[in-house]
Amino acid sequence: MKKPVIVLDPGHGMNDPGAIGSGLMEKELTLKIASRIANKLRGMADVRMTRTDDTAFDTDKSSDLKARCAFANRLQADYFVSVHINAGGGTGFESYVYSGTAAGSRTEALRSVIHAKVSAAFAKYGLEDRGRKSGDLAVLRQTAMPAVLLEYGFIDRAADASLLKNEAFLDQLAASTAEGLAEAFALGPVSVSPDKSQPQAQPDFSKGVEAAIAKLHEHGVIDSPAYWNNVMTNGQTPDAEYTAVLIRRMADKLRG
Ligand SMILES: [Zn+2]
Structure with a gap:
């Protein structure tokens, strides 16, 4: 199921x-x-x-x-x-x-x-x-x-x-x-042991993509590598809305 x-x-x-x-x-x-x-x-x-x-x-x-x-x-x-x-x-x-x-x-x-x-x-x-x-x-x-x-x-x-x-x-x-x-959602019993709450593992990116994401972060186009990962981990390409936001942010950076 x-x-x-x-x-x-x-x-x-x-x-x-x-x-x-x-x-x-x-x-x-x-x-x-x-x-x-x-x-x-x-x-x-x-x-x-x-x-x-x-x-x-x-x-x-x-x-x-x-x-x-x-x-x-x-x-x-x-x-x-x-x-x-x-x-x-x-x-x-x-x-x-x-x-x-x-x-x-x-x-x-x-x-x-x-x-x-x-x-x-x-x-x-x-x-x-x-x-x-x-x-x-x-x-x-x-x-x-x-x-x-x-x-x-x-x-x-x-x-x-x-x-x-x-x-x-x-x-x-x-x-x-x-x-x-x-x-x-009928998922069965939940583990109730105390949790030290690690953030979820980030997806594996090839070195080139990782470096590109790091650059976007370094230049302030995205606020963190996780911002990119959150958008991209669906296995789908970002939609027009996200693309527009990224382009606007890059334009802001170039202007200022
Ligand atoms: Zn609130």
Whole structure:
């Protein structure tokens, strides 16, 4: 049986830190949690990440979100999971599906399974379940497959933030999410052993391509070798959108 393609989207990155508070940055927490989810599902699902380090597809926020969705759409992913940390005076966990998602839909069914697992992990640490919500969020609107956005606690609330600084807690959040995904896609039991979260192995490139990518990075056309790898590892050529972004960046460099 073909493994489901699950795209994990660590929110924010590069020049966009996301929410900041309590000495924490959202973009770092989302990458940690998403990387751990990916590690726990390795071999069980075809897990792809929209970023594997502190980068993004574009410095412009709306172009970046669009590119994250295009990445999943091009892969014809079975599911899109966007990982975020909340801010703005609350506490606990909440999940989002796109506005107007029908109660009996697959999107809602998948979300319900994952929400139950993750909210239970929060409850174990005494943090509340803020509920199953919906919203007109870009990554939910522009993805062609069922999608969910998860808000793992509040970065600016002391109770949440002290837990978000705790590696064991982050591991619990990742494990509960991986268990939810495994249940939703009938993948079997997830390894729950603690995880030191290594970034995913980068694909092998021939020396020439590696050198070319390193040059693009050195000259600031791409923000990291991973930016290129993220776009290219589908075994497909980059589409017009990515090509346009790269040419624009090269033009910016030549001009300035
Ligand atoms: Zn966010």
